[in-house]
Amino acid sequence: LLHSTTPLMSPCARDLGEVLSKLKLQKYESRKLGMNDVLEINSGSLKDWTPRKLRDLPWHFLRKVMALNVTARSTSFRCGAPHDQGTRVDEEEQGIDEQIFFFSDSDTKVSVNPLDLLCAVLLCSDSFLQQEILSKMSMCQFALPLLLPALDTPKCNLMLWAMRDIVRKWRPHSLAESRGFREESLVLTAMPTISFVRMGSCSFSKSKLLNEVLSPSQQHHDFFIHQDLSSGNVPREIADGLIEISWFFPGGRKNLDLFSEPVAVTNLRGDIESHWLQFSFLTEVSSAVFIFAENITEREYTLLSSLKESTTKYYFILNRQAGRSSETLAFLNRLAPVLKLKNSHMLMKDSSTNKAKFVEKLQFTIQSIMNSSPKRIGIEDMAVIARELGIQIDEDRVECQTASNCVKEITTEIKDVAYYKQERLRLQGDLWKSLAKVEKEMCRMRRQGDIPESHLREKVLELQAQWNQCDISVGTMKFITGIEKRSKVEVHSFLKWMRFNLENISRGNKKLSLMENKYKEEYKTGGNDPKSLSELEELFSASSLRVEHFMRELGQFYETECTKVKEGIKANWQRRFIHVPDIAADLIVEGFPMELIDGDVSNIPLQWVTDVLTQLHTKLGGRSRMLVLTVLGGQSTGKSTLLNTMFGLQFAVSSGRCTRGAFMSLIKVAENFRQELGCDFILVIDTEGLKAPELAKLEDSYEHDNELATLVIGLSDITIVNMAMSNATEMQHILQIVVHTFLRMREVRHKPYCQFVHQNIKDVSAHEQNTRDMNRLLGQLNEITKAAGRMEKQCRETKISDIMDYDPQK
Numbered sequence: 001l002l003h004s005t006t007p008l009m010s011p012c013a014r015d016l017g018e019v020l021s022k023l024k025l026q027k028y029e030s031r032k033l034g035m036n037d038v039l040e041i042n043s044g045s046l047k048d049w050t051p052r053k054l055r056d057l058p059w060h061f062l063r064k065v066m067a068l069n070v071t072a073r074s075t076s077f078r079c080g081a082p083h084d085q086g087t088r089v090d091e092e093e094q095g096i097d098e099q100i101f102f103f104s105d106s107d108t109k110v111s112v113n114p115l116d117l118l119c120a121v122l123l124c125s126d127s128f129l130q131q132e133i134l135s136k137m138s139m140c141q142f143a144l145p146l147l148l149p150a151l152d153t154p155k156c157n158l159m160l161w162a163m164r165d166i167v168r169k170w171r172p173h174s175l176a177e178s179r180g181f182r183e184e185s186l187v188l189t190a191m192p193t194i195s196f197v198r199m200g201s202c203s204f205s206k207s208k209l210l211n212e213v214l215s216p217s218q219q220h221h222d223f224f225i226h227q228d229l230s231s232g233n234v235p236r237e238i239a240d241g242l243i244e245i246s247w248f249f250p251g252g253r254k255n256l257d258l259f260s261e262p263v264a265v266t267n268l269r270g271d272i273e274s275h276w277l278q279f280s281f282l283t284e285v286s287s288a289v290f291i292f293a294e295n296i297t298e299r300e301y302t303l304l305s306s307l308k309e310s311t312t313k314y315y316f317i318l319n320r321q322a323g324r325s326s327e328t329l330a331f332l333n334r335l336a337p338v339l340k341l342k343n344s345h346m347l348m349k350d351s352s353t354n355k356a357k358f359v360e361k362l363q364f365t366i367q368s369i370m371n372s373s374p375k376r377i378g379i380e381d382m383a384v385i386a387r388e389l390g391i392q393i394d395e396d397r398v399e400c401q402t403a404s405n406c407v408k409e410i411t412t413e414i415k416d417v418a419y420y421k422q423e424r425l426r427l428q429g430d431l432w433k434s435l436a437k438v439e440k441e442m443c444r445m446r447r448q449g450d451i452p453e454s455h456l457r458e459k460v461l462e463l464q465a466q467w468n469q470c471d472i473s474v475g476t477m478k479f480i481t482g483i484e485k486r487s488k489v490e491v492h493s494f495l496k497w498m499r500f501n502l503e504n505i506s507r508g509n510k511k512l513s514l515m516e517n518k519y520k521e522e523y524k525t526g527g528n529d530p531k532s533l534s535e536l537e538e539l540f541s542a543s544s545l546r547v548e549h550f551m552r553e554l555g556q557f558y559e560t561e562c563t564k565v566k567e568g569i570k571a572n573w574q575r576r577f578i579h580v581p582d583i584a585a586d587l588i589v590e591g592f593p594m595e596l597i598d599g600d601v602s603n604i605p606l607q608w609v610t611d612v613l614t615q616l617h618t619k620l621g622g623r624s625r626m627l628v629l630t631v632l633g634g635q636s637t638g639k640s641t642l643l644n645t646m647f648g649l650q651f652a653v654s655s656g657r658c659t660r661g662a663f664m665s666l667i668k669v670a671e672n673f674r675q676e677l678g679c680d681f682i683l684v685i686d687t688e689g690l691k692a693p694e695l696a697k698l699e700d701s702y703e704h705d706n707e708l709a710t711l712v713i714g715l716s717d718i719t720i721v722n723m724a725m726s727n728a729t730e731m732q733h734i735l736q737i738v739v740h741t742f743l744r745m746r747e748v749r750h751k752p753y754c755q756f757v758h759q760n761i762k763d764v765s766a767h768e769q770n771t772r773d774m775n776r777l778l779g780q781l782n783e784i785t786k787a788a789g790r791m792e793k794q795c796r797e798t799k800i801s802d803i804m805d806y807d808p809q810k
Helices: 011-022 035-041 052-066 081-088 114-123 128-138 206-214 275-287 298-305 325-339 355-372 380-389 398-412 418-422 430-447 454-469 475-482 488-507 510-524 530-542 547-566 580-589 604-619 639-647 670-676 701-715 728-747 765-790
Strands: 144-146 168-171 182-185 195-199 242-248 261-269 286-294 312-321 345-351 594-598 626-633 661-668 681-687 718-724 753-759
Touching: 011 114, 035 052, 035 128, 035 661, 052 114, 052 128, 114 128, 114 144, 128 144, 128 488, 144 380, 182 488, 195 206, 195 275, 195 298, 195 670, 206 242, 206 261, 206 355, 242 275, 275 380, 286 604, 286 753, 298 325, 312 325, 312 355, 398 475, 398 488, 418 475, 418 530, 430 454, 454 547, 475 488, 475 547, 475 580, 488 547, 488 580, 547 580, 547 594, 547 604, 580 594, 580 604, 580 661, 626 701, 626 728, 639 681, 661 701, 661 765, 681 701, 701 728, 718 728, 728 765
Parallel strands: 195 261, 195 286, 286 312, 312 345, 626 681, 626 718, 718 753
Antiparallel strands: 144 242, 168 182, 242 261, 594 661, 661 681
16 A cells, blocks of 8 residues: 655645635745735725736735725625626516526625635734734724634634734713723723624524624624625635624713623634634633524533533523424523523524614623623733633744843833933933024024024033933833844834833823823913913923834934044944944834934934935935825824825824824835836825914914924925814914925925815715815915915015915816
């Protein structure tokens, strides 16, 4: 007998291979997809295309989900143009063919189930792209994969790291009157978990029912994919064994909220007998488990009897018309003492059951579970239970844990944020602000043709002497260690953990919460005392700590070292930070936002920024033609969110955090598209809001806004002006600043392209009203341009069309 030496492929691995082959993803099984693969600008980025082949589906999903498009999960595709289909209908012969009785949905043969697509894409993505995918899916209110089935690994995989980036805000009913809210990392938030599973076959859709249960009245949302959604009826090939999770978070409106407190809902795909490990996991983490079944036989009774030690509550959703009711009743009575079952634990459903009433009953049952002091558990706590059951955790990778430990060494020292910044990040405190203020004054005097006064020059020398005496802190040295001479994965993991830990410190900072409340109160009465609002903003800024503060400290030490070398205080071979611009350039290439303007003092560390960009140019092999795109607008008008949605970027948008200064992020253009677009990369610049409330009535606020706008528009090829149409006064102020800047650009013969984004406009059907608004805006722009021309002492009368191409109809 001859024995084959080729190992047999498991059914799961074989099914996975077939799905990856269909989707043309085989090469990404080993070389994982990363953020740069997804964010790269190519010809497909400029059009809203419909997938035509199976291999288009992964890219269609990624592009749509990054743009927060709720159709991202659709796996339907068009094989022919609509007019071709119309022609075929017109050419049909009259009469009815008997084949109509044998017709089946052809989509099930040529498409892929959305859950199979999701599993395939996640398995072919690196951990950082997985994180971004789940973060975007969360924003779209899609159910997230909590536990991936064992496909390319011997064990199931808990997606803890993939959910680390998700932050949720909600208002529990206990805070409804005070209008307060809670904001926490999703994986750290403990709440009751209610699980839904299927035992055997089921005549109605579990996922469809869950969508009804989690959707507020008149606001239906498809959290979970079900058979009536696009391609939801396509048989699953690899997604059985997947556990999905969704949440309900109250908004503080007792008459509208389904539940008074947050609750997590999990959904196991497939039968519990085939996926007993996943079911065992759910019985350990859940407050209650709802089991969908047609009937209970000896087989099901034996399975469920093994749960006698479980403390979880069990409920059954049974089909009243399934038959064998006497047998089911008998086994349920035998299970009653084992699972502590009562009549209230039985929910009966059949084709005649009123859907709305049944959903109400299920919601009431869930609320009663939540009222009975259920176990509360977060996803991070679930990982502990998963490890005990032999389930793999995505966060247990060596590089991820190493990075986490390095970050803990830094963040455990941070007890008081303001004190830490003052004592450990000394180059960006009062000393830096004083030096920046004096240097600005000297710069203004030189620009006006004056010679700076001697006392200003002496002040600069005195401040620089103090500056040069500052030594680098242990925390900053550990930060450098975390990002130098490490692999890309280790550096990415380190910076991610830094951000997560620092944000958690901020969220747990009670002083910061008190300041936020005081800031809101002062803002309401800020018209009487604008300085108090500015002082509060300074305190708020001093109590916030983010990754950019550590990067800024490195930049400042680099600047100081360059100054010492120029003045002969230090020899070139003694330099400790000469390699830091190289590290920063690597981070920009990998898509991390880099600070361009220090927002706390409105200053650009020129030597640092110049050397970082020089290193960037070198790393790109000299092929660094850039199209620069910037966004301007009022504070809290969603500028960062707009850029993140347009390009899939990672500019900070957390609650209570408005962008300060300006940040830049790099996007690669595909090689076959560079000639058409005329550049190798797009450099996107996100800026702080103009007309910020804390600066609005201070003497130099208008000058500050004009300087910022002049700088970023001067750097730009394209400027997006983001405006809220509902606030006419604010809009006019923003336009005035923009027009002044464009007048200055004309003087240096630079005419960037400007795109106005109007938010909160009237309904699209109100075309005439919108046209009148746009024409009125054009009139305002012309008046503003004339006034700005007079202020800039320009001789001839100027219209808006003289400084920019503005068409109200576009």
